[in-house]
Amino acid sequence: MKTSFLSPYPKEIKSLLEPAILKRLQKEKRGQGYGKDYKPFLTVRDVPSKGRVHRRPALTHNRIVHLLSDLELAVFLLFDWNDSVTDIREQFPLNPEATIDIARRLGIKHPAYKGILQVMTTDFLIDMEIDGFLVSQAVSVKYADDLEVERTLEKQEIERRFWESEKVAWYTFTEQDVPITSIKNIRWLAPHMHSYDLENSERARIFDRIAKALDGSSEEKLPLPLRELDAKYDQLPGTHLQYFRHFAAQNAFLWDIHGKLHTSLKAKDIELSEYWLNQEANYVYAQ
Numbered sequence: 001m002k003t004s005f006l007s008p009y010p011k012e013i014k015s016l017l018e019p020a021i022l023k024r025l026q027k028e029k030r031g032q033g034y035g036k037d038y039k040p041f042l043t044v045r046d047v048p049s050k051g052r053v054h055r056r057p058a059l060t061h062n063r064i065v066h067l068l069s070d071l072e073l074a075v076f077l078l079f080d081w082n083d084s085v086t087d088i089r090e091q092f093p094l095n096p097e098a099t100i101d102i103a104r105r106l107g108i109k110h111p112a113y114k115g116i117l118q119v120m121t122t123d124f125l126i127d128m129e130i131d132g133f134l135v136s137q138a139v140s141v142k143y144a145d146d147l148e149v150e151r152t153l154e155k156q157e158i159e160r161r162f163w164e165s166e167k168v169a170w171y172t173f174t175e176q177d178v179p180i181t182s183i184k185n186i187r188w189l190a191p192h193m194h195s196y197d198l199e200n201s202e203r204a205r206i207f208d209r210i211a212k213a214l215d216g217s218s219e220e221k222l223p224l225p226l227r228e229l230d231a232k233y234d235q236l237p238g239t240h241l242q243y244f245r246h247f248a249a250q251n252a253f254l255w256d257i258h259g260k261l262h263t264s265l266k267a268k269d270i271e272l273s274e275y276w277l278n279q280e281a282n283y284v285y286a287q
Contacts, residue, residue, distance in 0.1 A: 031093035031121075035061040040091035041121050042066065056193060057251050057282040060088050062275050064282055072123060074178045074186055075141050079126050081258060086134070087127040094120045094162050102161045108154045122159060122170075137171060138163045144174040185257040192245040194286035203283065206243055207252055209233075211272055213240075214253075218268035225267055250283060252276045 031041035043066040044053040054067040059080045067073045067090065079085050099120045103110040111118040124139040140159060146152045156172065163170035198206070209229060217225035226240040233240075247253050254271040275281040 031091070034089075035087055036063045038063065038087075038089050040066050040089070041093040041119065042068070042091040044068065054190070054193070055284055056249070057275075057284060058088060059251055059254070059273075060085055062280065062282055064284060065090050068123075069141070070190075071143060071173075071175055071178075072141050073190065074175075074183060075139065075173045076124065077186060077257065078178065078182065079124065079139075081256070082128070084128045084130060085126060086129055089125040090123065092122045092125040092138075094122060094159065096120070098165065099158050099162055102158050102165075106154075106157065106161075108158060110158070111155060120155070120159060120162075122163070125168075135169075137169045140170065140172045142172055142174055144176055147172070147174065179258055181261055182258045185262050188262045189245055189249040189257075192242065193249040193284065195242060195246040195249075197285050198283070204279070207247060207276055210240060210244055210247065210253070214267040214270050218266070220267050222262075222265040222267060222270070250281070252281065 028039060030039050033039055038061075044055055047053065047068055052070055054070075054073045055064055056067070056073070057063070058065050058076075065076065065088070067076055072090075076088065076090065079088055096117065096119050100110050100117065111120055122138045123141040126137045126139060128135050128137065138159075140156060142152065142156070147156070160170050210226070213225040213229050214222075217228075222244070223241060226244055227237065229235070229240040230237055244253060252273050254273055255265060255269045260269060273281065
């Protein structure tokens with residue numbers, strides 16, 4: 001499945017292990033912690049600006065996550081909407097001593113930049129509760145075309161063997177593994193993540209306004225109560241739909257994005273985020 005939304009881009013990491021940067025990463029404890037306290041080893045500021053990156057709040061732990069491509073966003077949302085998932089750690093660093101040893105035994109060059117060895121990372125480390133047991137899964141996100149490149153496969157094999165030695169299941173996700181309904185819903189929401197920069201009082205007021213309108217129109221298709229709000233508050237047609245998409249992109253309004261397409265939504269399909277109801281939400285500003 002090919003879509004322009006899930007188009008790859010170069011993600012070459014510049015000078016990652018230069019001494020000054022390594023010292024900063026260690027001081028900031030990147031790649032350490034759990035849940036809301038986790039700090040990814042790489043953030044959107046550590047990669048070249050070419051291509052599309054994402055910062056967004058997570059349903060799982062209400063932390064701002066750093067995603068380095070549209071495909072990472074899509075895969076992240078698959079897990080973030082899974083009730084069995086208890087923690088998601090993105091850009092998780094692998095022990096370089098272990099990966100260097102694996103590369104040496106395989107006769108493969110370890111990833112390096114300008115002669116400086118890199119710390120390899122796994123895109124996601126997922127903790128899930130299954131039948132009362134906590135299970136971890138490591139997930140590598142790659143475009144299908146990349147998996148036809150020999151060098152990519154070599155690095156994948158180092159990563160696979162690392163997690164095998166840790167007794168953690170390791171999987172590869174490509175754009176072909178993402179459900180089409182999810183993609184369509186993400187495409188509808190993602191561009192509106194930064195449509196507005198709302199201050200706390202305005203944000204709370206608009207959220208409450210839309211929430212009450214949806215609660216009173218449970219059987220109506222989603223656009224209808226939003227159009228009524230436009231008329232009531234003398235706004236241009238489509239204003240409150242734009243607000244809804246912005247708030248839903250920020251996880252204020254929730255629905256099963258993997259099973260129900262946005263075009264068929266009714267007001268009763270929408271749930272309200274507990275973080276937003278409790279005024280604990282992490283709001284992502286445009287910059």
